[in-house]
Amino acid sequence: MNHLLLVWVDHHAEYANRLEQFVRTSEYRDKLQIRLFTQLSYASQCLKEADPNRCVLVCSEPFREAMPASAEQFPCLHMYVSEDKNRSSAHAGTLIYRYQPLRSLLKELMLRQTEYRGSPVSIPSGGRSTRILSLYSSVGGYGKSVTALNMAAVLSSQHKSVLYLSLETVSASGLLLQDGKTDSFSRLLYLMKKSPETVAAYVDALKSRHPAYGFDYLMPLPNIHEADELSADDVGTLLAGIRSSGSFDYVVLDLESSVHPRNEHALSLSDTVVWLVADDLYGLNKTRQMKNIAGVEDKTCFVLNKYTGITGNDMESFGVSLYGKLPYIPEWKTITEPAAWVNEPVFTDGVNRLAQSLLEGAEFS
Structure with a gap:
């Protein structure tokens, strides 16, 4: 070798x-x-x-x-x-x-x-068929990043090889991912543009592994302007390279709550889209207007987050047919330790059941 x-x-x-x-x-x-x-x-x-x-x-x-x-x-x-x-x-x-x-x-x-x-060390193909699972919402503050991090941790706990990747302009997930190099994604993009055919090896060299939860990740882009310049073509090249490597069972994409071209392209390349909604009139109205972007309706699962046991809005009237619900966690109103996001047993159980349903057809409500 x-x-x-x-x-x-x-x-x-x-x-x-x-x-x-x-x-x-x-x-x-x-x-x-x-x-x-x-x-x-x-x-x-x-x-x-x-x-x-x-x-x-x-x-x-x-x-x-x-x-x-x-x-x-x-x-x-x-x-x-x-x-x-x-x-x-x-x-x-x-x-x-x-x-x-x-x-x-x-x-x-x-x-x-x-x-x-000017060229990376080649790595053997992992032989895996990579599925891209994207987390999206039409409005910020719906718990998308927390759900994405929990999804990555849950899949990793099931002995799957998982890469978590945030495409947000400003990401909160870096609070939990403090062991990685802050410039890993930036360096990847620089090297990828010089030699796009070697993306897989660059990802392998730059990724970090979360010591507690076992998933791999690239640190979110630290510079707002750099993140804003990330193009749809960049995302396409990156995801194609990751798929071709066969190194991961799943890529969990944490997307921004916008219709930026990079998000639309990422959604179009995804195998499954978990679209978070809340019992919120403003957000449901935006979801109704945005839900047909990128032609992903047939692979989108609408999940009601922060569910308290009752709802005040008729989701169906906004074209939102719920796939299931994730619980409201009162303790998260004030967070002092980021680890609390992935150590909450009730929410973790909900994400675990969601993962089993999406990937194995188990019942989820």
């Missing part, structure tokens, strides 16, 4: 051994090989035999002075690990901080290699 080879030269033997063990026992075993050395001279034969396009030489700081001399002899990417997180020097572009989570360190090394060579 075409693994990326890490040639790791380090005096810190305990750290290097721990890194090697992590590579061999984690998901990185299918993407990376690692060879450990304590002296740069000991690594020379390995470097001579390696494909420079699929090799990264990583040295600890004591070897920093020797690295420029080795650059001509070994024309692969050269990096060094630093003990100082805030170091700023002429070598900053080839510096990586040692004391970060190993998964983050390896992900960053793969990205540096991608940017250095």
Whole structure:
């Protein structure tokens, strides 16, 4: 297999051994090989035999002075690990901080290699048939992001491979997704536009995994203007690349409550659309006007969120035939910890039953 080879030269033997063990026992075993050395001279034969396009030489700081001399002899990417997180020097572009989570360190090394060579490390096809499940509403504040995050967590708990992706201009989901790199989606879009045929590998390199809930995600775009410039074509290229990779069983799309072209295109590419509504005259009227966008009516399931046990409006008169209901959670009127969004058992049970109904035909009301 075409693994990326890490040639790791380090005096810190305990750290290097721990890194090697992590590579061999984690998901990185299918993407990376690692060879450990304590002296740069000991690594020379390995470097001579390696494909420079699929090799990264990583040295600890004591070897920093020797690295420029080795650059001509070994024309692969050269990096060094630093003990100082805030170091700023002429070598900053080839510096990586040692004391970060190993998964983050390896992900960053793969990205540096991608940017250095202009093409990512290829990944084997996962062989999965990917379904796109979109969460949408005609009005903001209906609990779309909370429902999407719960859906991703529920599907992941059922041993499905799930990617959560927010296409909102301003997203609240970042409050829960604090372990990911803030620029992961931005970097993906930049790299995708340079080389759209390699989207799958870029997603694989940039995604983060939620430590508690097990789903993968890309951090929401941090810049409002950048998010606003995300086009329908960008969304199409991105979703096509993700589908082709076969890496995910489900992509959970958290869409913006608007008729922006990117949302319309995302809806048209979705397999299932969960359209949240509320017992609200204004929102129901907007839903009536918007429900035929992108020709997705045949795959749309209207779900009443924040259900209190009674409704005051006749949903059918607005063309809204309810697929089911999700409960109102009074405790969410004031949230101080984002984890409360995915730790509420009554709501989680409702989302679980919704997922079973949508995907397996189980009863849901």
